[in-house]
Amino acid sequence: MRRQNLLTQVLVANLLLMVAAVIALAIAGNPSLNVSEHPQLALILALAVALMILVNVLMLQRRFRPLERLVEEMERVDLARPGANLLSPTDGLGASEEVDRLNRAFRRMLERLEAERRRTSSTALAAQEQERARVARDLHDEVNQSLTALLLRLEAARAKAPVEVAHELAETKALANQAMEELLMLARQLRPTALDDLGLKAALSGHVKELGRRSRIATSFDSEGDFSGLPADVQLVAYRVAQEALSNAIQHSGADHVRVTLRRPGDRVELTVEDDGSGFTFDQATRGLGIAGMRERALLVGGDMHVESRPDSGTRVRLTVPLEAADTPGEWKRNGHQRSPSTRPTGR
Amino acid sequence: MKVLIADDHGIVRSGLRMLLEQQADIEVVGEASDGAEARDMAIRHKPDLAILDVKMPKLTGLQATREIRAQAPDVSILILSMYDDERYLFEALKAGASGYVLKAQADSDLLDAVRAVQRGEPFLTPEAQRALIQDVLGEGSAREDELTPREQEVVKLVAEAHTNREIAEILHLSEKTVENHRSNAMKKLGMRDRVELVRYAIRKGLIEP
Secondary structure (H helix, E strand, O other), rough: OOOOOHHHHHHHHHHHHHHHHHHHHHHHHOOOOHHHHHHHHHOOOHHHHHHHHHHHHHHHHHHHHHHOOOOOHHOOOOOOOOOHHHHOOOOOOOOOHHHHHHHHHHHHHHHHOOOHHHHHHHHHHHHHHHHHHHHHHHHHHHHHOOOOOHHHHHHHHHOOOOOHHHHHHHHHHHHHHHHHHHHHHEEEEEOHHHHHHHHHHHHHHHHHHHHHHOOOOOOEEEOOOOOOOOHHHHHHHHHHHHHHHHHHHHHOOOOOEEEEEEEEEEEEEEEEEEEEOOOHHHHHOOOOHHHHHHHHHHHHOEEEEEEEOOOOEEEEEEEEEOOHHOOOOHHHHHOOOOOOOOOOOOOO | EEEEEEOHOOOHHHHHHHHHOOOOEEEEEEEEOHHHHHHHHHHOOOOOEEEEOOOOOOOHHHHHHHHHHOOOOOOEEEEEEEOOOHHHHHHHHHOOOOOEHHHHHHHHHHHHHHHHHHHHEEEEEEHHHHHHHHHHHOOOOOOOOOOOOOHHHHHHHHOOOOOHHHHHHHHHOOHHHHHHHHHHHHHHOOOOOOOHHHHHHHHOOOOOO
């Protein structure tokens, strides 16, 4: 069944009522009146009905406009951009009490949804960080110890083995070496211990250097300002955003150079990752470049993510985190990471 | 040459023993599974060399190194580490170790390191040497720890949830002294409770999180 819109439904109902009322009135006024004998009377009646319909349409349209605007707004809502949703207040002229209440109820619901969403994504990300830390620890403490033992035994066996076996054992050992290095790297990516130990600047600088060594892209890192005493959650978010942006630049951009800049103008932290690669279109960005994830993390510390990219003109990712706002989401800190009041970057 | 090995992972100890005992002139005289045991054995058996894992319970390899060097200066020490991180290297050398060997390169470096120590020379990989030179030429390592080594030891054990009595036993100190070190450390760090101390210990790499 096709649904008609509210305006039409009310209009049709009103129209029927009006026609019925006019006919009833005419008959009550003069029961013996025969409309066919008085065509001008019929015309007047028709005109009156038409006028009433017109007035009705105009008035109803005005009444219904706030409702339509509200519906439009509801359709536009994007929970990933909190605040932006409440920009155009519709409780303006002509809104009836019901529409006004609906509007306010919607706003309240939206606020609750946004709060709930922040809370759940904060919990989810904190849980993810914890899980990563656990896996990293296991890799370090268990798997790598076994590999160490394996290496030592292979070396022991190689030393007393006949030449042809010794050669094979040396190759096996090289494989174990490689596995170990890959595991250590993986553990470092999962949980950058340098971040806890040395602070954001040193950890990021180390990561950028390491990437430059391992990939064919030239990397550089610049920083300006003092980053000691940053809240641990802000450090973690900035590090993760940089990690993701760098990995995009290396894997997808085809760039020759990527530059990471960390600045602290006034009471905020600014991280920029820019490359001179092929850029991407909005379409590609929505498909798995992890930009949504970066934005999600930025939100957790009240930060803002800005991605500029056009095909063939490189990509620039900028994260800005105001430092007081970083205190708002509590879940993250409690579940994941302790603040480190004396984290001191060591200049290297 | 008498060697003591200490690692909290049994499989690593057995691998080390296997590799070392292949050398005709090396004898493994003991295995320890934590830092305190390693220190006690080193002081008791006076081996020529102690090979210590950098991260162990009760005392870290670095803390054990300090104590062994203080009480048995003839025992040379090699630190074995999973961490390719120059901070640990610097700390190890400061504590008095003769060398720093990465576990990922232990197969090729360990025996070289042992032989270097035997000749009375330090053992540093080329990367370690480069890091050291940079440190000397660069900003210098003017980041002294706020805590004395003894206070750090107490902090680690407190963070591992040992009682003052146990700590006194492990460190061979009186309970009163332990209490003093503990309150001094807390005061220096401006901390009120054990929870904060645990966080500090994790951050400093004194214990595993």
